Amino acid sequence: MDLSIIIVNWNSKDYVKKCLASVFASIRDLRFEVIVIDSASFDGCAEMIRENFSDVRFMQSEKNVGFAKANNLAFTASNGEVILFLNPDTEILGDAIGETYNALRTLPQPGVLGCKLLNSDGSIQTTCVRAFPTIVNQVLESDLLRRIFPNSGLWGTAPLSKNDPCPASVQAVSGAFMMLSRALFKKVGMFTTSYFMYSEDMDLCLKVTNAGVRNYFVPSSVVIHHGGGATNNHSVNTFSTVMMVESRWRYFRQTRSVFYALCYRVLLCVNSLGRVAIAATLLFASLLSGKSARYIPLVRKWFARLKWSVGLESWALKV
Numbered sequence: 001m002d003l004s005i006i007i008v009n010w011n012s013k014d015y016v017k018k019c020l021a022s023v024f025a026s027i028r029d030l031r032f033e034v035i036v037i038d039s040a041s042f043d044g045c046a047e048m049i050r051e052n053f054s055d056v057r058f059m060q061s062e063k064n065v066g067f068a069k070a071n072n073l074a075f076t077a078s079n080g081e082v083i084l085f086l087n088p089d090t091e092i093l094g095d096a097i098g099e100t101y102n103a104l105r106t107l108p109q110p111g112v113l114g115c116k117l118l119n120s121d122g123s124i125q126t127t128c129v130r131a132f133p134t135i136v137n138q139v140l141e142s143d144l145l146r147r148i149f150p151n152s153g154l155w156g157t158a159p160l161s162k163n164d165p166c167p168a169s170v171q172a173v174s175g176a177f178m179m180l181s182r183a184l185f186k187k188v189g190m191f192t193t194s195y196f197m198y199s200e201d202m203d204l205c206l207k208v209t210n211a212g213v214r215n216y217f218v219p220s221s222v223v224i225h226h227g228g229g230a231t232n233n234h235s236v237n238t239f240s241t242v243m244m245v246e247s248r249w250r251y252f253r254q255t256r257s258v259f260y261a262l263c264y265r266v267l268l269c270v271n272s273l274g275r276v277a278i279a280a281t282l283l284f285a286s287l288l289s290g291k292s293a294r295y296i297p298l299v300r301k302w303f304a305r306l307k308w309s310v311g312l313e314s315w316a317l318k319v
Helices: 013-026 047-052 067-076 096-106 135-139 145-150 184-189 202-211 234-255 258-285 296-309 314-318
Strands: 003-009 033-041 057-062 080-087 088-092 110-118 169-170 177-181 213-223
Touching: 003 013, 003 067, 003 096, 013 033, 013 047, 013 088, 013 096, 033 067, 047 057, 057 213, 067 213, 080 096, 080 169, 080 184, 096 110, 096 213, 110 202, 135 258, 145 213, 177 202, 184 314, 202 213, 202 234, 234 296, 234 314, 258 296
Parallel strands: 003 033, 003 080, 033 057, 110 213
Antiparallel strands: 080 177, 088 213, 110 177, 169 213
């Protein structure tokens, strides 16, 4: 088996259907298998696959074990020499999978390979390539700074602004589309399972780099990543906001030190307090113009991060 494609589903049945259709329309010359594992959402994905994709192997997890553990479980049931971890809310364009596979076979010292991810509107998703997380780039993270300094080493996104179709060596790629050899994935210990969601992709890219190989961005391989399709209501968005900072804290503890993680928490508290104040001021000012809706999510987001930083979201530790 040349390739195993692993997809973790959680309440994304409709996205999975589109994703699988694009996968089977894309691949031509590879012997491949597709494994979909449902992480206890029981959303009808099993029935949909049975009715529409008889060649797809379906696994049902009785518990929502998180992205990392679910991928590892599916991996143990796979057979491919190369593994593609693919988000359910993606659609393959052209021969993106085949081109990435060929790049993996020909590039020097290949680690994890990622592709060019597009938003639903066709714009480039800047998170498809990244620098490894640090306190500085996490605290300074903002759309405004990214627009002003798009090629800054803080973000690691410089390859996106180049017109070069050749693969580029990068620090890390997005977990929405990650391809690597089976042997390498086993060598580095698979996904680290202390992450429930988020940061497991950065952790894997770092482990691969520490193993002495390179991660690559393959710009000629293009995939739509609808992003957020499985987390589209208020309660889950709050959950995701907290889990993002919780996962970064765990990443820093595991890859840096407890002291470094503590510094991150303290600085995030200061940063969140300032951003809550700014967002609340803008919200109050916008009430007069009737445009307050755009600022409410900002207040909610940064207030949730502030609560986490001072220990008021202790449930996150149990996930």
